[in-house]
C-alpha cells in the first residue's frame with residue numbers, strides 16, 4: 001500500500017577522503033554483503049571460487065580508481081551485487097561479474113582465467129571484454145562492440161545480463177563523469193541497453209535505465225516531472241487509498257492471499273506520454289497504476305486472476321479497448337499479467353495490473369526467474385526460440401556493416417511484438433510494423449520469395465500490408481515472382497531482409513557473368529591479358545570496390561568502358577592514364593579545429609565565426625539550447641540539440657565524431673524557429689497573437705498560418721529569435737492567452 005518513490009535526488013559529490021585502512025574495511029564490507037546475498041545459492045566449494053575471483057580482481061585493479069575517487073574494485077563488487085540481488089543470477093555469474101573488467105583493463109589474461117575457473121567462465125568473461133582495436137574509422141566501434149555482445153549472447157545469455165548490470169551501475173554513478181561522456185553513455189543506454197533489458201523481461205532495470213538516461217539527456221524535463229510528481233504525491237496517495245479501499249474489502253472476503261498498492265509510472269514513460277499525446281503533465285491521466293499481486297497455487301493462477309478482474313469491474317466500469325490478456329498469450333519476453341483500465345472516482349481512468357507472485361518475479365527478474373520456473377511451464381522454450389531466431393539471422397547476416405546490423409537487430413528483436421495466425425490457427429510472433437511479406441518469410445523463405453499478395457481475414461491485401469495483432473493471414477504465391485530491391489523497404493524482420501539480400505546478390509552474380517565476358521573480349525582486343533591484375537586496374541580506375549560490381553555495371557551497360565582507350569598496354573599489362581589532378585580546398589581553420597582532441601570545447605555562434613557549421617534541420621537549435629556538434633563527412637560541423645530525435649542514434653553509433661559545443665553570447669544574429677499553437681477559436685485571437693509577438697516583444701515573424709474548424713484553430717508561427725530565453729518568454733506570453741496551447745516545433749522550420 002506504500003507508494004514507492006522513484007524520484008532520485010542527485011547526491012552531492014562527496015570528496016573521497018577515507019584512509020587506506022577505512023578503505024579496506026569498506027571493500028570487505030561490500031564483499032561480505034555480496035556473500036550474504038549469495039549464501040542460499042552456495043554449494044560445496046563455491047565460496048572458495050568466489051573468494052579467488054574477488055582476490056584476483058582486487059589485485060588486478062589495486063592501483064585503479066573510479067572517476068569519483070573511490071577504489072575501482074567497488075565497481076565489480078557492485079555489478080556482482082546487482083547480478084545476484086536484482087537479476088537473480090547465481091555463483092558462476094557472480095564470479096564473471098567480479099572479473100568482468102580484468103581482461104580488458106588489467107594484466108590478467110583469458111588463459112589465466114580459464115586455468116583458474118574453466119572454459120565456461122572464461123568464455124563469458126571474453127564476451128564481456130570490449131573490442132579494443134579500431135579497425136576502420138568509418139565503422140563505429142560502439143556498434144562493433146554491441147555486435148560482439150549479441151554474438152556471444154546466443155552462446156550464453158548471461159553475458160548480456162552481466163553487461164546490463166555493468167551498464168546499470170555505470171548509469172547510477174554517471175554523475176562523476178564529464179558532460180559529453182554522460183551524453184554519449186546515456187544515448188547508448190536508451191538506444192540499445194534499455195530495449196535489451198525490456199526484451200530480457202527486466203522491467204525494473206529497463207525503467208531505471210530509461211529514467212537515468214533521461215536525467216542526462218533531457219535534464220530540464222526530468223527535473224520538472226520529478227518535481228511535479230513529488231508535489232502531487234500527497235493528493236495521489238489519498239486518491240489511491242480511496243480507490244483501493246472497496247477492492248481490498250472484497251478481496252479479503254474471498255480469503256485470497258494478496259498485496260495491493262499504487263505505483264507511480266516512471267518519469268520517462270510520463271514524458272513519453274506528454275510528447276506523444278501532446279498533453280501537459282496535468283492531463284496525463286495515468287500517472288500511476290494499481291498493482292494486485294496474488295499468492296496463488298500454480299493450477300489456480302489464471303482462474304484467480306480473472307476472479308479478481310471480475311471483482312474490480314463490479315466496482316468500477318472498465319474501458320473495453322484497454323483489456324490486455326497476457327495470461328493466455330504471454331509476451332515473448334515472458335511477461336504475464338492481466339491489465340485493465342477502469343473508471344475510478346472523480347471520473348479518472350485508472351490502470352490495474354493483476355498478476356501472481358510468480359509472474360511478478362518474472363516481470364522483475366526476467367530471464368533468470370524464468371529459468372527458475374522453467375520446469376513445468378507450458379511455454380518453456382519461449383527464450384530458447386528467441387535465441388534460436390537470433391542465431392539463425394546471425395548466421396546469414398553479412399558481417400560488413402555493423403550499424404545496419406544494429407538497426408536491423410533493434411527492429412526485429414527489440415521491438416514490441418504482435419501475434420498473428422496462420423490459416424490453420426498456428427500463432428506467429430512478429431515485431432510490430434511487420435508486413436504480409438515478413439509473415440511470408442517467417443513461414444518459409446521459399447514462400448516469401450514467391451509471395452505476390454495475401455489475404456487477411458479473407459480480404460485481399462498487397463505484400464506491403466502492415467499486420468495487426470489477431471490477423472489471420474493466408475499467403476498467395478506465384479512461381480514467376482522473385483524478390484526485388486524495393487522489397488527491402490517493405491520488410492522489417494532481419495530474416496526476411498537477409499533472404500532478400502541473398503536472392504538479389506544471386507541475381508546480380510548471374511547478370512554479372514555477361515559483363516565478365518564483355519570485359520574479357522575488350523581486354524584481349526587491346527592486346528592485354530584477362531588477368532586479375534588487369535581487372536583490378538580497371539576496377540580501381542572506376543573507383544569500384546569489387547569485381548562483382550564492375551562486371552555487373554558492364555553487363556547492365558551502366559559502364560561503357562570507353563575510357564579504356566586512354567590506357568597503355570605494356571607487355572600484357574594495362575597502365576592507367578595519368579590522372580588529372582583535382583585539388584579540393586579545405587579551409588585551414590576548419591582542419592585545425594577538428595584535428596584537436598574530442599574534449600576540445602568549440603564555441604560558435606559569434607558573428608565573426610571562423611568555424612564552418614550548420615544548424616541541424618531536424619531539431620533547429622537556437623542559442624541557449626543544450627547542444628552538441630557532430631562532425632559530418634561532407635558538411636563540416638552540424639549542431640544538434642541534445643534532445644534531438646536523431647541525437648541518441650548519432651551519439652550511440654558515432655560517439656567518436658561528437659564534439660562538445662557551446663553557444664557564444666550573441667545578440668546580432670537571429671535564428672529561425674517554429675511554434676505550434678492550438679486553441680479555442682475566438683474573434684481576434686490572431687490579432688492578439690501577432691500583437692504579442694511583433695508589438696510587445698518586437699520579434700520578427702517570418703510566417704504565420706492559422707487554420708480553424710469545429711471551434712478550434714491550429715496555427716504555425718515561424719519567428720526569428722536570438723536565443724532560448726527570448727523564445728521561452730514568447731512561449732510564456734502566448735500560453736497566458738486564454739486556452740492557448742503552445743509548443744516548439746522539433747521539425748524542420750523551413751518546411752512549416
Ligand code: MN
Nearest residue numbers: 075100101166
Ligand atoms: Mn565495468
